Amino acid sequence: MNYIDRIQPIHLDILKEAGNIGAGHAATSLSTLLNRKIDMKVPNVRIVPFAEMMELTGGSEKEVVSVGLRIEGEAGGNMFFMLAVEEANRFIQKLMGDESFTFRDHNTHTMGFSAMQEMGNILSGSYLSALGDFTQLKLQPSVPELAVDMFGAIISYGLLEISQYSDYTIVIDTILTETDEGDVETVKGHFFLLLSPDSFPILFEALGAGYDK
Amino acid sequence: MINKISEIIKVGIADMNIVKPPNMIRTSGLGSCVGVVLYDEVSHIAGMVHVMLPDSNLAKADIKNKAKFADTGIQALIAELAKQGVRPGRLKAKIAGGAQMFQFKSGSDLMKIGPRNVAAVKEQLQQAHIPILSEDTGGSSGRTIEFDPMTFLLHIRTVNKGEQKI
Numbered sequence: 001m002n003y004i005d006r007i008q009p010i011h012l013d014i015l016k017e018a019g020n021i022g023a024g025h026a027a028t029s030l031s032t033l034l035n036r037k038i039d040m041k042v043p044n045v046r047i048v049p050f051a052e053m054m055e056l057t058g059g060s061e062k063e064v065v066s067v068g069l070r071i072e073g074e075a076g077g078n079m080f081f082m083l084a085v086e087e088a089n090r091f092i093q094k095l096m097g098d099e100s101f102t103f104r105d106h107n108t109h110t111m112g113f114s115a116m117q118e119m120g121n122i123l124s125g126s127y128l129s130a131l132g133d134f135t136q137l138k139l140q141p142s143v144p145e146l147a148v149d150m151f152g153a154i155i156s157y158g159l160l161e162i163s164q165y166s167d168y169t170i171v172i173d174t175i176l177t178e179t180d181e182g183d184v185e186t187v188k189g190h191f192f193l194l195l196s197p198d199s200f201p202i203l204f205e206a207l208g209a210g211y212d213k
Numbered sequence: 214m215i216n217k218i219s220e221i222i223k224v225g226i227a228d229m230n231i232v233k234p235p236n237m238i239r240t241s242g243l244g245s246c247v248g249v250v251l252y253d254e255v256s257h258i259a260g261m262v263h264v265m266l267p268d269s270n271l272a273k274a275d276i277k278n279k280a281k282f283a284d285t286g287i288q289a290l291i292a293e294l295a296k297q298g299v300r301p302g303r304l305k306a307k308i309a310g311g312a313q314m315f316q317f318k319s320g321s322d323l324m325k326i327g328p329r330n331v332a333a334v335k336e337q338l339q340q341a342h343i344p345i346l347s348e349d350t351g352g353s354s355g356r357t358i359e360f361d362p363m364t365f366l367l368h369i370r371t372v373n374k375g376e377q378k379i
Contacts, residue, residue, distance in 0.1 A: 002274055002275075003274075050225070050226050050227060051225040051226060051228065054225065054226050054242060059241070059242075060226075060241045060242030060357075061241040061242050061357050061370075063372050068315065145315045145316060147314055147315065148372065148373070149244075149314065149354060149355040149372050149373070150241070150242040150244075150355035150356075150357065150372055151242060152226070152241060152242015152243070152244065152355065153242045153243060153244030153245075153312065153314060153354075153355025153356070154244060154314060154355070156226060156242070156244045156245065156246055156265070157244060157245065157314060157315060159226070159265075160245070160265070160266070160326055163227065163265050163266060163281060164266070164271050164272055164273045164274070164276075165272075165273050165274045165276075166274065166276070167227065167276070167278050167281070
């Protein structure tokens with residue numbers, strides 16, 4: 001039986017809680033970095049066909065800034081912190097006090113690219129360490145990599161390993177938001193956690209949920 | 214530019230489809246994946262497959278989706294075109310994709326899949342005696358490609374390196 005077919009609603013709830021804890025810590029880190037209040041939505045945990053995964057956040061062709069890393073250790077997978085280019089520009093402009101910064105210019109502003117990579121590093125680091133504490137699993141992040149490119153071209157890397165097992169993936173999608181004085185809520189970024197199929201039994205066992213192997 | 218009257222047939226990841234003029238066929242957000250277009254200059258019938266992995270041997274479960282792999286995907290597309298009356302001997306190919314988006318030093322070979330996908334596609338096309346008329350492969354940029362079966366031009370768009378037709 002395919003691993004996806006063994007997933008029960010309780011498993012999705014557990015993953016939602018894992019995402020909640022991980023992204024909650026990341027949101028706190030981001031608030032501290034920017035000295036502004038960043039909120040987090042309840043994670044969206046779903047089983048989706050690849051085709052649908054490719055169309056999240058505005059379509060496979062949408063240009064995004066992404067910091068991605070591989071998770072290694074007792075469980076494996078891929079994590080991406082992604083945001084729209086305009087939003088990433090605003091982040092780095094604020095962080096560096098340089099209004100002229102843009103991710104569309106690859107030749108100058110190398111400092112801004114490093115800052116973004118470092119920010120992604122801090123955020124995914126807090127997500128992952130919270131996840132590790134919650135599950136009591138040893139999880140190590142790889143060195144994060146920055147990419148400014150099409151959403152589909154980037155996220156498909158997270159699907160490669162999964163594609164050896166299925167045409168579906170379990171996606172743990174958490175949205176970070178900020179609400180301004182006018183009560184307008186804007187999306188600050190997405191965390192996508194795509195775990196390897198091998199990791200689910202380990203994770204569920206660690207959290208005390210039965211999983212029919 | 215895109216002709217507004219014609220329809221654009223979409224091909225998803227690990228997916229394939231067939232097109233005839235005046236319609237176009239398109240797949241978007243190719244990273245390490247490879248888009249393979251096979252076309253017949255006589256009938257103007259073409260097909261596209263969006264290959265994700267180089268070899269069906271990589272499957273660790275029973276996967277029925279042939280379009281996912283270079284070997285089974287290209288064979289399936291040739292068979293589908295044959296159903297439309299296109300003889301395999303008349304087919305020509307254009308390919309794009311297979312980028313190396315990340316360097317991930319640790320991790321599995323899967324993360325270096327782009328160049329392996331391109332090599333597998335070429336090997337498969339060679340075995341099927343289908344010539345590659347043009348290609349835009351490798352590099353580190355994502356691509357969106359659109360093929361016009363009327364002109365046989367493959368339009369390629371990248372975020373970082375602009376647009377071109379091959």
